Amino acid sequence: MKTIVMILFSLLALTGCGVEENEEKVVDIYLEDSIEARANILEVFSSINHPLKNGGYILSDDFVEFKTSLNVLAMTIGSEARIQFNNSEHIIEGLEQIENHIENISNQQLVEIQSELNAPKYVYIAGLEEYFDYYLDRSDIKDGSSSLFNTYFSSLKRRLDDDDMDSFKETAEEAVGQLKRLKDYPLGTINLVITLNKDKFTEEQREMLENSLMYIDMSIDQQIAIMSGFSTGDLLGKDELAEALLYIENAREELAKLEAALDI
Structure with a gap:
């Protein structure tokens, strides 16, 4: 024992x-x-x-x-x-x-x-998200938004109601200038951040970023064309407005796909 x-x-x-x-x-x-x-x-x-x-x-x-x-x-x-x-x-x-x-x-x-160092998820959230949000807020022409286009369009309607065509044209020209400035900020800043961090994203993720920017740019170009038409008298129709709205929707879809890929 x-x-x-x-x-x-x-x-x-x-x-x-x-x-x-x-x-x-x-x-x-x-x-x-x-x-x-x-x-x-x-x-x-x-x-x-x-x-x-x-x-x-x-x-x-x-x-x-x-x-x-x-x-x-x-x-x-x-x-x-x-x-x-x-x-x-x-x-x-x-x-x-x-x-x-x-x-x-x-x-x-x-x-x-x-x-997790240099993970694309954090590069997007900390370095790009706020600029994309600003870019979309300023360019989305859906009803009720406070985009540049909608703000100036409301002013144009008031000028038209007052039968003040000189002010109408000036307002349209000012709108064109403001929309063009979006290409400097925030677009310039977004492109800079992407360039500085391009190796952090996969090719597919970079493509989603680039596609979203492309669609926003196409919408803004269409918005500029519409406003230019108001200032020159060469008016565009509802089809161009619908296209501008569709481009923004496409941009949001690309960003949604990117965020899903990044698990955000």
């Missing part, structure tokens, strides 16, 4: 030692991975060429690149800090918050986050 008890104790002792040894190994491996992950994330953080390094005035394109890169990183690591304004105090505060967050991320989160 004593022999059996001794054997049991020996087995338990060996088993216990084995478990402790295995647990210790797991912890060691986990720590090693987390140290490497933290170093990689800090390297990404330090590699972001923020414009304050050079001091002075921050150019618009430089700020867009910096803002996008930093906000993508912040969202990836779960930090609530976001760079929104081209303001040195605001930027410094955001940098400090993100760096502090990196230093305090748990080991488990670090290992999980590393695989």
Whole structure:
């Protein structure tokens, strides 16, 4: 009997030692991975060429690149800090918050986050979504929207009711100018962000982005043609208006497909 008890104790002792040894190994491996992950994330953080390094005035394109890169990183690591304004105090505060967050991320989160670095999902949400939303808001001519076209169209109707043809033509010309400016902002900014991050997206995802922009551009071109017709007297019909609306619907469909592909 004593022999059996001794054997049991020996087995338990060996088993216990084995478990402790295995647990210790797991912890060691986990720590090693987390140290490497933290170093990689800090390297990404330090590699972001923020414009304050050079001091002075921050150019618009430089700020867009910096803002996008930093906000993508912040969202990836779960930090609530976001760079929104081209303001040195605001930027410094955001940098400090993100760096502090990196230093305090748990080991488990670090290992999980590393695989998400540069994920297209975060590039789209943090770098592109707000500009696409603005572009669509300004160009969607569906009933009830506050797009540029609808706003100016309402003004044109009032000018027509007042029988003020000079003001009618001036308003139409102003509408053309405002619609053309959309090609600079936000379209220019969207194209810049896509160019800077084109390697983050698959070919299929880039195609969806490009298609959505193409449809918005086609709608705006149609809207410009309609407004130009009001200013010159060469009026276009309802078919052109229907086409402009259809292009926006197509753009929204492309973005919906992209968001589904990105699991948003």
